[in-house]
Amino acid sequence: xxxxxxxxxxxxxxxxxxxxxxxxxxxxxxxxxxxxxxxxxxxxxxxxxxxxxxxxxxxxxxxxxxxxxxxxxxxxxxxxxxxxxxxxxxxxxxxxxxxxxxxxxxxxxxxxxxxxxxxxxxxxxxxxxxxxxxxxxxxxxxxxxxxxxxxxxxxxxxxxxxxxxxxxxxxxxxxxxxxxxxxxxxxxxxxxxxxxxxxxxxxxxxxxxxxxxxxxxxxxxxxxxxxxxxxxxxxxxxxxxxxxxxxxxxxxxxxxxxxxxxxxxxxxxxxxxxxxxxxxxxxxxxxxxxxxxxxxxxxxxxxxxxxxxxxxxxxxxxxxxxxxxxxxxxxxxxxxxxxxxxxxxxxxxxxxxxxxxxxxxxxxxxxxxxxxxxxxxxxxxxxxxxxxxxxxxxxxxxxxxxxxxxxxxxxxxxxxxxxxxxxxxxxxxxxxxxxxxxxxxxxxxxxxxxxxxxxxxxxxxxxxxxxxxxxxxxxxxxxxxxxxxxxxxxxxxxxxxxxxxxxxxxxxxxxxxxxxxxxxxxxxxxxxxxxxxxxxxxxxxxxxxxxxxxxxxxxxxxxxxxxxxxxxxxxxxxxxxxxxxxxxxxxxxxxxxxxxxxxxxxxxxxxxxxxxxxxxxxxxxxxxxxxxxxxxxxxxxxxxxxxxxxxxxxxxxxxxxxxxxxx
Numbered sequence: 001x002x003x004x005x006x007x008x009x010x011x012x013x014x015x016x017x018x019x020x021x022x023x024x025x026x027x028x029x030x031x032x033x034x035x036x037x038x039x040x041x042x043x044x045x046x047x048x049x050x051x052x053x054x055x056x057x058x059x060x061x062x063x064x065x066x067x068x069x070x071x072x073x074x075x076x077x078x079x080x081x082x083x084x085x086x087x088x089x090x091x092x093x094x095x096x097x098x099x100x101x102x103x104x105x106x107x108x109x110x111x112x113x114x115x116x117x118x119x120x121x122x123x124x125x126x127x128x129x130x131x132x133x134x135x136x137x138x139x140x141x142x143x144x145x146x147x148x149x150x151x152x153x154x155x156x157x158x159x160x161x162x163x164x165x166x167x168x169x170x171x172x173x174x175x176x177x178x179x180x181x182x183x184x185x186x187x188x189x190x191x192x193x194x195x196x197x198x199x200x201x202x203x204x205x206x207x208x209x210x211x212x213x214x215x216x217x218x219x220x221x222x223x224x225x226x227x228x229x230x231x232x233x234x235x236x237x238x239x240x241x242x243x244x245x246x247x248x249x250x251x252x253x254x255x256x257x258x259x260x261x262x263x264x265x266x267x268x269x270x271x272x273x274x275x276x277x278x279x280x281x282x283x284x285x286x287x288x289x290x291x292x293x294x295x296x297x298x299x300x301x302x303x304x305x306x307x308x309x310x311x312x313x314x315x316x317x318x319x320x321x322x323x324x325x326x327x328x329x330x331x332x333x334x335x336x337x338x339x340x341x342x343x344x345x346x347x348x349x350x351x352x353x354x355x356x357x358x359x360x361x362x363x364x365x366x367x368x369x370x371x372x373x374x375x376x377x378x379x380x381x382x383x384x385x386x387x388x389x390x391x392x393x394x395x396x397x398x399x400x401x402x403x404x405x406x407x408x409x410x411x412x413x414x415x416x417x418x419x420x421x422x423x424x425x426x427x428x429x430x431x432x433x434x435x436x437x438x439x440x441x442x443x444x445x446x447x448x449x450x451x452x453x454x455x456x457x458x459x460x461x462x463x464x465x466x467x468x469x470x471x472x473x474x475x476x477x478x479x480x481x482x483x484x485x486x487x488x489x490x491x492x493x494x495x496x497x498x499x500x501x502x503x504x505x506x507x508x509x510x511x512x513x514x515x516x517x518x519x520x521x522x523x524x525x526x527x528x529x530x531x532x533x534x535x536x537x538x539x540x541x542x543x544x545x546x547x548x549x550x551x552x553x554x555x556x557x558x559x560x561x562x563x564x565x566x567x568x569x570x571x572x573x574x575x576x577x578x579x580x581x582x583x584x585x586x587x588x589x590x591x592x593x594x595x596x597x598x599x600x601x602x603x604x605x606x607x608x609x610x611x612x613x614x615x616x617x618x619x620x621x622x623x624x625x626x627x628x629x630x631x632x633x634x635x636x637x638x639x640x641x642x643x644x645x646x647x648x649x650x651x652x653x654x655x656x657x658x659x660x661x662x663x
Contacts, residue, residue, distance in 0.1 A: 005046035006232035028194030029174030089130025137176030433465035481579035518554035520547035551583035580617035581625030601632035611635035
């Protein structure tokens with residue numbers, strides 16, 4: 001039994017977004033982002049019980065609309081087919097689904113019984129006129145994302161399998177849930193969601209207490225709990241039915257339509273889909289409240305749901321829409337009258353933005369380097385938090401070819417994130433193979449039936465091999481020098497800008513990243529391995545600068561992190577060190593910091609980890625410490641100021657035949 005939708009405590013915006021999609025499926029669905037344990041899945045599953053019913057013929061595999069049967073529907077074309085009220089489709093999309101399961105495939109039973117090619121409908125057909133729910137949508141394989149994008153854009157699913165080419169309607173509301181810590185969605189997929197809600201756990205003690213009380217009551221006696229909330233559930237269902245009937249009659253004043261375009265323009269939303277979704281959402285809000293005229297308040301509430309995830313201009317822009325900014329735009333954009341042309345709204349006040357006054361002399365007076373002997377007393381350099389300097393696009397990182405005797409890592413194409421043949425991974429297709437290592441049973445049977453429908457006997461010539469694909473990726477380990485020497489000439493701003501450029505590429509390549517920062521007397525893991533590069537970017541922005549340079553400890557910590565199994569073993573590690581190479585703090589127990597750095601670098605070199613050293617020393621007379629460190633590591637050396645101008649040749653490349661020979 002599902003937890004009753006009416007029994008949910010708080011989360012008003014979450015519930016409103018789901019109800020809007022239930023009333024108007026053409027909104028494009030809703031994306032629910034939030035931490036674990038915030039009732040995302042509970043709310044979506046509860047929605048299934050209050051969805052208004054649809055008219056369809058019982059047993060129809062395509063949920064055809066009455067009077068508009070699909071050409072290949074075997075049920076709706078029967079003379080005695082009568083449509084009845086049936087529960088709205090609610091389909092759970094499994095992350096492990098194959099493309100055949102999603103789109104549909106050749107019906108083997110029909111082929112054997114009737115000797116005719118028929119379609120076995122997939123999940124898209126089952127979700128027509130209903131809801132397609134994807135839990136952890138950000139973990140969906142890219143090839144399935146492409147399938148959903150095509151169906152969502154056209155409202156039609158096209159299947160081409162074994163000489164079968166058919167199409168059928170596939171219009172559904174797409175509802176997805178995700179935890180942003182596990183990675184983000186591709187921008188084009190994110191734009192397909194009409195609405196988005198950021199969800200957080202309630203902070204009010206009384207509200208949290210009521211959540212626990214109701215949940216425990218449901219687990220003790222689900223039937224009694226559902227009976228208790230049945231009247232409220234029925235009231236929500238009736239409200240949705242009434243809203244669906246009222247929706248075609250809802251009107252929007254012309255002035256509010258102009259306001260919608262002004263809001264999208266002022267907020268820098270590029271997608272024209274935002275204007276359309278905002279318009280539809282405002283109409284649906286009015287219908288949900290039983291009104292036939294849209295108000296400015298409806299537009300404002302719709303903007304919170306429809307624009308937040310569409311105003312990101314850069315990968316790390318926050319997908320949110322501050323209420324204060326929206327209120328200012330609403331107040332500064334008076335509705336145009338028939339006698340006056342619409343005036344663009346005045347940009348919001350910049351009073352909250354940081355001042356751009358020149359930095360004081362104290363900001364630039366930090367010492368170049370602390371060369372005080374270890375035993376002598378010294379004053380620690382003051383900590384500062386520098387902003388991120390200008391970023392420039394870097395060319396894709398390329399990793400040197402692995403030695404012939406090295407384990408298989410890397411890509412046949414030389415591109416990070418590409419899909420390569422693999423012994424394990426996503427089942428993509430089947431190919432004829434007289435001696436398959438992994439038999440594709442369905443494809444083998446199909447081949448036998450198609451070759452000789454009367455006999456349908458399998459021979460060796462019918463055998464098929466399963467072809468699997470595994471998407472290789474990169475584990476990008478950033479080791480950042482945050483010591484006091486980075487304060488000189490505001491080097492840290494340039495360092496942060498360079499790291500942000502690397503993180504932007506990691507975001508595009510769907511890489512796993514980790515960050516180690518070293519300053520003071522030790523290095524520490526600023527961010528454990530994660531796919532959410534936005535979290536890495538936030539950790540970088542708040543990283544303070546100051547203190548001495550414990551470079552040996554940073555190398556030791558990097559080696560330990562690379563040796564652990566904290567990241568998927570199918571990822572190629574890539575170490576990027578940003579430092580001037582001037583170590584002055586030894587490991588615990590004492591010793592010479594320079595010698596320890598050399599020894600640890602040579603030990604790291606034996607691990608065959610592709611490494612890039614970005615020299616942060618920008619002084620006129622460079623000591624060459626970073627270049628010496630790169631030599632000890634067997635790494636590529638690159639001055640920081642050449643990062644955006646030079647093609648990075650330190651990338652994952654493996655000879656094609658070498659890789660295929662090991663699969």
